[in-house]
Amino acid sequence: MFSLNSRVPLSGDGTLLSSGSNVYGQLGRAREDLGFFPVDMKFTPVSVAAGLGHSLAICQLDESDSNVTLGTTDIASWGWNQSSQLGRAGPAYLPALIDALAGENPVSVSAGRAHSVALTSKGEMWVWGSGKNGRLGLSSSVDEDEPFYLDSLEGFQILQAVSGFDHNLVLVAG
Numbered sequence: 001m002f003s004l005n006s007r008v009p010l011s012g013d014g015t016l017l018s019s020g021s022n023v024y025g026q027l028g029r030a031r032e033d034l035g036f037f038p039v040d041m042k043f044t045p046v047s048v049a050a051g052l053g054h055s056l057a058i059c060q061l062d063e064s065d066s067n068v069t070l071g072t073t074d075i076a077s078w079g080w081n082q083s084s085q086l087g088r089a090g091p092a093y094l095p096a097l098i099d100a101l102a103g104e105n106p107v108s109v110s111a112g113r114a115h116s117v118a119l120t121s122k123g124e125m126w127v128w129g130s131g132k133n134g135r136l137g138l139s140s141s142v143d144e145d146e147p148f149y150l151d152s153l154e155g156f157q158i159l160q161a162v163s164g165f166d167h168n169l170v171l172v173a174g
Contacts, residue, residue, distance in 0.1 A: 017038055040094060043060070044060040074101060074102060078093060098147060133166065136148070
């Protein structure tokens with residue numbers, strides 16, 4: 001159903017479904033029924049990630065908007081936001097775009113317990129959320145309220161970045 005290369009939506013009409021616990025709003029919907037039901041999202045998701053209590057989706061932006069370039073993507077976030085892992089303010093239970101990443105054209109996203117990472121089409125890595133124990137790779141334990149460009153990886157060709165419970169892994173070309 002999903003192909004990163006062709007940007008095929010997760011279902012035929014771009015509907016993202018969620019199920020399970022919604023204690024932090026991580027399902028992105030008001031409906032509390034058991035089973036799979038649509039996330040209340042007005043964007044077209046092409047890739048998703050789930051953390052402990054938050055969710056992320058790379059979304060294809062609507063080309064009918066004159067300010068959007070064809071093929072441009074952005075990130076929507078929702079759920080638990082105690083450590084700013086959503087990268088934005090506003091209602092946590094509703095999917096909303098992360099304004100700080102507007103125009104960066106993300107190609108992959110990963111969600112940890114209380115932090116998030118994204119890679120862009122330019123090969124840049126952005127991090128946000130809980131910095132506890134240096135998990136954001138910033139040589140500090142400071143939390144980042146909004147996505148922060150990880151300039152310490154300049155010069156590396158980043159192939160993949162993933163978040164674990166309290167850590168990240170970054171695969172770079174040698």
